Amino acid sequence: SQTIHQWPATLVQPVGSPLSLECTVEGTSNPNLYWYRQAAGRGLQLLFYSVGIGQISSEVPQNLSASRPQDRQFILSSKKLLLSDSGFYLCAWSVPPGNNEQFFGPGTRLTVL
Amino acid sequence: GDSVTQMEGPVTLSEEAFLTINCTYTATGYPSLFWYVQYPGEGLQLLLKATKADDKGSNKGFEATYRKETTSFHLEKGSVQVSDSAVYFCALSGLGTGFQKLVFGTGTRLLVSP
Numbered sequence: 001s002q003t004i005h006q007w008p009a010t011l012v013q014p015v016g017s018p019l020s021l022e023c024t025v026e027g028t029s030n031p032n033l034y035w036y037r038q039a040a041g042r043g044l045q046l047l048f049y050s051v052g053i054g055q056i057s058s059e060v061p062q063n064l065s066a067s068r069p070q071d072r073q074f075i076l077s078s079k080k081l082l083l084s085d086s087g088f089y090l091c092a093w094s095v096p097p098g099n100n101e102q103f104f105g106p107g108t109r110l111t112v113l
Numbered sequence: 114g115d116s117v118t119q120m121e122g123p124v125t126l127s128e129e130a131f132l133t134i135n136c137t138y139t140a141t142g143y144p145s146l147f148w149y150v151q152y153p154g155e156g157l158q159l160l161l162k163a164t165k166a167d168d169k170g171s172n173k174g175f176e177a178t179y180r181k182e183t184t185s186f187h188l189e190k191g192s193v194q195v196s197d198s199a200v201y202f203c204a205l206s207g208l209g210t211g212f213q214k215l216v217f218g219t220g221t222r223l224l225v226s227p
Contacts, residue, residue, distance in 0.1 A: 044157075
């Protein structure tokens with residue numbers, strides 16, 4: 001069966017520090033991968049998606065970036081965190097094409113102080 | 114562009130009460146529709162889905178019917194439990210081959226008291 005992992009589970013970082021969040025998927029090949037952010041009391045915002053290794057599409061301009069160095073690995077990064085980057089970050093995957101259900105990881109709670 | 118509108122929360126109910134969470138959408142054509150649930154501190158889980166008009170998705174006592182004429186996908190449950198307390202997200206997925214992007218509503222928090 002397929003599983004999706006995210007780490008770390010929680011993170012507290014000072015403003016201006018770098019960020020690296022990792023997501024890996026097991027049990028499937030060539031998945032579509034997604035990064036979402038959920039700010040406190042708000043809905044889900046799609047940040048990035050990827051349909052293959054090295055292929056990244058950005059939905060919202062910001063100081064975050066994403067990379068997909070391997071088929072089942074998706075990384076969210078920042079060189080300098082802002083206070084507004086605080087939130088709950090969710091990674092998800094789906095089977096392309098023709099199946100549009102997404103499967104979510106457990107999330108990473110990021111607090112920027 | 115495509116969008117999803119959900120009722121504002123929180124929705125506060127007593128155990129065994131009837132639940133309705135409204136969801137309406139705007140989309141080109143006939144998208145697939147989903148309800149996801151997020152329990153405290155966790156990621157989202159698919160609760161149910163419907164892929165064409167008049168389909169009814171159901172799971173764990175929850176139901177939602179894809180209504181093309183009213184562009185709605187309201188979530189219902191006949192008797193809620195305390196364990197149903199969570200945030201519920203309505204979402205749609207556009208048509209086409211290849212990449213499929215989900216568009217989410219803002220979520221509705223449900224609080225069920227004993």
